[in-house]
Amino acid sequence: EADIYQTPRYLVIGTGKKITLECSQTMGHDKMYWYQQDPGMELHLIHYSYGVNSTEKGDLSSESTVSRIRTEHFPLTLESARPSHTSQYLCASIGGSGTQYFGPGTRLTVL
Amino acid sequence: GNSVTQMEGPVTLSEEAFLTINCTYTATGYPSLFWYVQYPGEGLQLLLKATKADDKGSNKGFEATYRKETTSFHLEKGSVQVSDSAVYFCALSERSARQLTFGSGTQLTVLP
Numbered sequence: 001e002a003d004i005y006q007t008p009r010y011l012v013i014g015t016g017k018k019i020t021l022e023c024s025q026t027m028g029h030d031k032m033y034w035y036q037q038d039p040g041m042e043l044h045l046i047h048y049s050y051g052v053n054s055t056e057k058g059d060l061s062s063e064s065t066v067s068r069i070r071t072e073h074f075p076l077t078l079e080s081a082r083p084s085h086t087s088q089y090l091c092a093s094i095g096g097s098g099t100q101y102f103g104p105g106t107r108l109t110v111l
Numbered sequence: 112g113n114s115v116t117q118m119e120g121p122v123t124l125s126e127e128a129f130l131t132i133n134c135t136y137t138a139t140g141y142p143s144l145f146w147y148v149q150y151p152g153e154g155l156q157l158l159l160k161a162t163k164a165d166d167k168g169s170n171k172g173f174e175a176t177y178r179k180e181t182t183s184f185h186l187e188k189g190s191v192q193v194s195d196s197a198v199y200f201c202a203l204s205e206r207s208a209r210q211l212t213f214g215s216g217t218q219l220t221v222l223p
Contacts, residue, residue: 006154031209041149041198041216048210090154098143098162098204100211102154 003027006091006103013081014111021076021106023091029101031094032074036060036087037105043090049074081110113138117201117214124191124221132186132217134175134201142203144168144177144184145211149198158186158199191221 004025013019025032034047035058045058049068063085064078078085091103118133136144143162147155159168164179173188184201201214 033210041218043200043213043216045210050209092155094204094209094211099145099157099160100147100155100202100204102147102156104154105152107152 004091004093004101004103006089006106008106009104010107010109012109012111015080015082017081017110019078019081019108021089021091021108023074023076023103024072025074025093025101025103026072027093027095027101028071029093029095030071032068033092033094033100034058034064034066034074034076035090035092036062037090038087047076081108083110086110113142113203113205113212115201115203115212115214117199118217120216121218121220124219126193126221126223127190128221130186130188130191130195130219132199132201132219134184134186134214136182136184136201136203136212138182138203138205140205141179142205144175145202145204146173146175146184146186147200147202147213149200149216151197155200191219193221193223195219196221 007022030051035043044060046062047066090105114137145160146158148158159170161168161177167176198216202211
């Protein structure tokens with residue numbers, strides 16, 4: 001059973017607020033990912049990390065930033081949220097078998 | 112580059128009907144193939160996987176066979192249930208296993 005956690009599960013905030021979405025995993029995986037999932041269901045990779053102090057932007061341009069100071073922790077930050085950031089955000093990690101494990105997601109609504 | 116193409120939805124079936132969701136892929140090497148399922152309000156869960164040609168992945172009555180000659184990994188279930196209603200994603204991973212490439216997802220609704 002995979003252990004990957006995201007908090008909060010739901011967040012409703014006003015425009016201009018700074019927010020951080022938390023993601024943590026207890027499996028010791030080096031590779032971690034953030035996806036944005038639009039209402040049409042398609043997943044878009046926005047950030048990834050292959051280890052501590054390693055972060056890269058994904059296929060979809062995003063105004064968010066990430067950090068990887070500890071192996072188990074991969075938070076995503078929006079400095080100034082806007083309605084266009086309303087979406088579901090999914091965190092994931094990959095183990096040695098190549099299987100990707102997902103957290104339950106954070107549904108963000110920006111008013 | 113790698114790509115995954117899966118059957119567009121939504122798919123609506125009656126309970127106990129046979130399910131097929133088509134998935135084809137393009138990859139430069141010999142990828143591993145996956146099916147993930149996403150229930151409403153949740154993240155994705157691994158449903159099944161196959162790591163080499165002719166392997167059959169199976170779980171919860173779902174099956175998919177890795178067909179290298181047709182570059183396909185179609186998902187099948189002989190008799191669907193209402194509880195199978197979800198979004199299904201096909202995905203591939205190259206041997207380096209650095210990232211997964213996902214299809215666009217297929218929404219399945221099973222009616223009682």
